[in-house]
Amino acid sequence: MNAITPAQLNDWLQQNTGSSTPVVLDVREPWELQTASVTPDGFELVAMPMRSVPERFAELDRDQPIACLCHHGARSAQVLQFLEGQGFTRVVNIHGGIHAWSQERDPGVPVY
Template sequence: MIDQIQPAQLSDWITAHAADGATVVLDVREPWEIQTACVTPQGFELVKMVMHTIPARLNELDRNRPIACLCHHGARSMQVAAFLAQQGFTHVANIAGGIDAWSAQVDATVPTY
């Protein structure tokens, strides 16, 4: 099952999965998007991996660590989260609303685009 979490709920999700290892926020946006706006890791490891590269780079991700996927509004990250779940990743979430919601809920200094 893929959890749908709002950016403001991420810290609670991290706490709930703490026994499973350090949480990864997997940013699946394009490099220009990450240059435009990026989250600051607080209590998680930030991994940047463009969506279309994930199948080839799957072995770089730990199947047992909690992974919360992030994109611009939540659609691409939901596709990635579903793909990871199909590949046997056990603790996967989609950050609903993406970095746009992150700016509104968590850190207003993160630009919107």
């Protein structure tokens, strides 16, 4: 399984710039997004709660690089495995989730 930390996101974005804008796929619940969210910077932010991914994954472009994000990294790792099983090949997990994002990338993102 491919994984990056929030601190490695800029390098990943640079490696994946091309014909399509990379996506950060936030698979947390709506209440979590209201509590803490990331600001798109060099990527498109797509909110798709984990439970809705099996019915909504067709909304995603298989050729687009996707970095999955959740609270600590467990749900996003499951979504990564699911997407890989559906033929997505450019998917990574953001290890540590939004909690690590707050510590490594943007301290303005609340920890919960």
